[in-house]
Amino acid sequence: MYLGLDLGTSGIRALLVNESGMPIGEASASSDVSHPHPGWSEQDPAQWIAACEAAITELKANHGSELRAVRAIGLSGHMHGATLLDKDHKVLRPCMLWNDTRSAQEAQQLDSQDRFRTLTGNIVFPGFTAPKVDWVRVHEPDVFSQVAKILLPKDYLRLWLTGDCVSDMSDSAGTAWLDVDKRNWSGALLDACQLTEDQMPSLVEGSESSGGLRAELLSDWGIEGPVIVAGGGGDNAAAACGLGCLQAGDGFVSLGTSGVLLAATDTYAPAPEKAVHSFCHAIPNTWFQMGVTLAATDSLNWLAKICGSTPAELASALPEMPTGPSSATFLPYISGERTPHNDASPSGVFAGLSVGAEQADLTSAVMEGVAFSLKDCLNALRATGTNVTSLITTGGGTRSRFWLNTLANVLDVPLQVPAKGEFGAALGAARLGMAAVSDQALTEIMTKPEIAETIEPNTDLSDAYAARYEQFKSLYPAVKSATA
Incomplete structure (x- = not known):
């Protein structure tokens, strides 16, 4: 048996799979996010431990015999968090999360140094770890002076599991301290932030062992042991492993809290000028390129809150098949934007509203706007030479048939919808755990899901969506100019 632990922003998911990779049990527990000031987003790392304990307790109660047979654990987690520890591994302050944008000024200052883009292959975004820690250096010098280790969220969970400070390449690539080509910490980039490599975790590939589960936990969880804990991966790299996106051109589009369009590559081909993320994959000798829109289902959640409704109610009011672009x-x-604008300042807007606009018009416009933003991501990846001809779909937003069909029409790419089953980051984490103790080839472990159907673009609507996309692209500079 193998266990995947996926640490998300809102909680943790634990997934048990057998030697064939089939899920046989799962459990989850929630965590809270704090927003003490505008642009701040924090969590107490103690919540991650408590959530993991709760999930394992549930698994033990419902799948005790299977849990007892676990041989390896893989980890997945939300990226870019700054978990600061003192010399005794005590947490010094709440973890600053991926969607914390307070360090925009520090990010701009670091990004102005050519060496950051040259060595990391990425813009230094405010959401990355390095500018967050630099913010602490400037605004909380007493905390900064005590920092002995800096861990990413899933790696703090690993510290509790194994007692070791270790990270993997994919997650570490999102810190802005990793030489993404050489897959190692950069002394020059750390020095630029007044840090040293001693303050970083050691590095392993995601499919390698990072240590063993502590004896105390083996006893508490009722596992015979020993149990290897694999390097694991950042959430999107782990999701790519769960979807079998390992080889050049393999890709997926995710409609989650944020929207992601990712394609694997077998070479390192950065394009920071396009605001494309170029990160190490969770498996050796592989990278991926990724475009990100910061508010995908979050945009629908926002509209639902404004309308006094729920996202599901809003989505259910729409037909399965769009007949063309929305009236707005x-x-x-x-929440600002990553690809292609690298802008931390919120600048959402509705355009083209009339007195006849109804709630359904706003809902379809929101879904369409997210699709257009993902079109920006697709164009940015293609501009780097990445060939994307079809995409596997994932994420909660894909439950809406209207949204899926709109996305296919806007991207003008066939979308492969997996059959009902498990194929996300938790499965990818479990597969990485399996790889750490198996002699099987990675491609045999990390297979693609069964595809239930392929949604083809409606070519009769191509011109209408292409014209609306041009209007969409004109909005951003107009809004920035009006609000400057």
Whole structure:
């Protein structure tokens, strides 16, 4: 048996799979996010431990015999968090999360140094770890002076599991301290932030062992042991492993809290000028390129809150098949944007509203706006030479048939919808655990899911969506100019 632990922003998911990779049990537990000031997003790392304990307790109660047979654990987690520890591994302050944008000024200052883009292959975004820690250096010098280790969220969970400070390449690539080509910490980039490699975790590939589960936990969880804990991966790299996106051109589009369009590559081909993320994959000698829109289902959640409704109720009011672009256009930058604008300032807007606009018009405009933002991501990846001809779909937003069909029409790419089953980051984490103790080839472990159907673009609507996309692209500079 193998266990995947996926640490998300809102909680943790534990997934048990057998030697064939089939899920046989799962459990989850929630965590809270704090927003003490505008632009701040924090969590107490103690919640991650408590959530993991709760999930394992549930698994033990419902699948005790299977849990007892676990041989390896893989980890997945939300990226870019800054978990600061003192010399005794005590947490010094709440973890600053991926969607914390307070360090925009520090990010700009670091990004102005050519060496960051040259060595990391990425813009230094405010959401990355390095500018967050630099913010602490400037604004909380007493905390900064005590920092002995800096861990990413899933790696703090690993510290509790194994007692070791270790990270993997994919997650570490999102810190802005990793030489992404050489897959190692960069002394020059750490020095630029007044840090040293001693303050970083050691590095392993995601499919390698990072240590063993502590004896105390083996006893508490009722596992015979020994149990290897694999390096694991950042959430999107782990999701790629769960979807079998390992080889050049393999890709997926995710409609989650944020929207992601990712394609694997077998070479390192950065394009920071396009605001494309170029990160190490969770498996050796592989990278991926990724475009990100910061508010995908979050945009629908926002609209539902404003309307006094729920996202599901809003989505259910729409037909399965769109007949063309919405009567309004929505710019989904309510939390700022990554690709292609690298703008931390919120600038969401509805355009083209009339007195006859109804709630359903706003809902379809929101879904369409997110699709157009993902079109920006697709174009940015293609501009780097990455060939994307079809995409596997994942994420909660894909439950809406209207949204899926709109996305296919806007991207003008066939979308492969997996059959009902498990194929996300938790499965990818379990597969990485399996790889750490198996002699099987990675491609045999990390297979693609069974595809239930392929959604083809409606070519009769191509011109209409292409014209609306041009209008969409014109909104951002107009809004920035009006609000400058």
